[in-house]
Amino acid sequence: MEQRIDRIKKQLHSQSYKLTPQREATVRVLLENEKDHLSAEDVYLLVKEKAPEIGLATVYRTLELLNELEVVDKINFGDGVSRYDLRKEGADHFHHHLVCIECGSVDEIQEDLLGEVEKIVENDWRFKIKDHRLTFHGICYRCHEKQDTGEESGSEVKELN
Amino acid sequence: MEQRIDRIKKQLHSQSYKLTPQREATVRVLLENEKDHLSAEDVYLLVKEKAPEIGLATVYRTLELLNELEVVDKINFGDGVSRYDLRKEGADHFHHHLVCIECGSVDEIQEDLLGEVEKIVENDWRFKIKDHRLTFHGICYRCHEKQDTGEESGSEVKELN
């Protein structure tokens, strides 16, 4: 955690940005909620618990900055809000998502999966790939099992909204 | 074109919706701009040329309806607007996109490409896939060639914004 923050700090400095207390608090929230897919508003509320003086605008600016530095990826699952997803350190590709249309859960796939596909795209379409977004919409294993046992589709899994 | 509209009409009727003149005008605009990725506003302006009495709300409602019927797919390339993309007739999967970060052009890949990947996702994650979104961000062949010949990066390709 601390090492991770330290590396982000260096990354900021290398582009002559500073790791201000507000930025650090924001990064900490992202690290502590690595598995979630927080909106700017979500991040704002969480940061406010620890640094109540922070303003929403600063959170937006920080997230924008972290996005430029490729520390986070901005992603949109089709509801109207942008979500910010920490990029795995050293990951050369953005991970994939499974969005459940039943319960709203979002799971991540860290495996590459697209190696072959990207070769085809680069060769056949002469397209130099810099980034990708792959999201599957469907029914997650939890909702499957619920349906199998006749259990109701509840909200034990964190909802998207 | 006419046959296509006729089939959409039947599809609407099968769910007891009507193909009103406004809806037909909207569908025509989508068909006439099949290769583009129009926002609701874009569609509105184009429809207005032919049916000036139409209201923006109706366009939004129609696009929403066509999205439910899977005639169009709502997609978001990361700029703040939703875009509406005609689904190829008979296509059992949503096509993929190549977004150029130089010129903003958006090309489509109709080939499936994800067959193997989806098998893995369904098996390893026990996830029942209903839909997917795959977008690559990078440099398109046109911008490549421009850079090679030292030509400036212009706007002969339709911009995203």
Add this chain to the structure above:
DNA sequence: ATGATAATGATAATAAAAATCACTTTATAA
């Protein structure tokens, strides 16, 4: 025709994100 329902258009309401601006903090250089 007539009553019920669906659809429309104008407009207002909502809400996410961006812009503005006065103020504060930090860094730099005399």
Add this chain to the structure above:
DNA sequence: TTATAAAGTGATTTTTATTATCATTATCAT
């Protein structure tokens, strides 16, 4: 150290895409 520029912040306003509302109109079944 001081002062002077630059960067960053917080409160607020503005912008803009989308949704909701509601009175009016068109359509359909009886």
